Amino acid sequence: MFTGIVECMGTVVEFASLDTSAAGGNGASLAISGAKQILDDCHLGDSISINGTCLTVTEFTEDTFKVGVAPETLSRTNLGQLQKGDPVNLERALAAGHRFGGHFVQGHIDATAEITEITPDANSVWYKLCVRDPKLMPYIIPKGFIAMDGTSLT
Numbered sequence: 001m002f003t004g005i006v007e008c009m010g011t012v013v014e015f016a017s018l019d020t021s022a023a024g025g026n027g028a029s030l031a032i033s034g035a036k037q038i039l040d041d042c043h044l045g046d047s048i049s050i051n052g053t054c055l056t057v058t059e060f061t062e063d064t065f066k067v068g069v070a071p072e073t074l075s076r077t078n079l080g081q082l083q084k085g086d087p088v089n090l091e092r093a094l095a096a097g098h099r100f101g102g103h104f105v106q107g108h109i110d111a112t113a114e115i116t117e118i119t120p121d122a123n124s125v126w127y128k129l130c131v132r133d134p135k136l137m138p139y140i141i142p143k144g145f146i147a148m149d150g151t152s153l154t
Contacts, residue, residue, distance in 0.1 A: 002049045003102030004145070004152020006089040008037040010050075012082045013064060023059035028069040030055070030079060036063045038092050047093040047107070052150030053077050054093070054107025076109045089150040103145045103152040111136055113148075127153070 010032040019029035032050065039060055042048075046057045048065065055067035074080040082088065094100055110133070117128035127148070131137060145152050 001094045002054070002091050002105040002107050002150070003094060003100045004105040004147050004150065005091065005102040006151055007091045008035065009087050010035045010090045012084055012086040012088060014084060015080065015082050017080075023066050025058065025068050028074060028080070029058070029066055030069055030082065031064060031066045032088060032090070033064045035065055035090055038090055039063070039065060049091040049093070049105070049107050049150050050088050051077070051079065052089070052105065052107060052147045053079060053109050073109070076111060078112055091150060105147050105150075105152055
């Protein structure tokens, strides 16, 4: 579980569609740098949200980490389109017993959406989105929330 409040921005070091290293697991992987701020208490197997997607840490250093990306995740997110140098939103998983300011964001992505309109409104911004899978519309409710690249919106 996550809050939808981005802790820091990282940078894609590599997206490998077939990572045969021990940490790659013979599948797709994503390596991120610039993540020192969220790695001070990291352990192998921890969950980190990359652009809102919950992924498992398979390798890390002081500043970088690697995650495996399952085929299902690639089919429901835009993570497979990331390229070296792209910025990404990062957040550690919630810790039990701590306050959080945001929403409960699972990080299990159902679909992507296209931003079709952006309208400034005083001190806020309205985004009009077109969900790519119309079967999901009954689950999107007024005054509910969604996450856009890991940022929780109401």
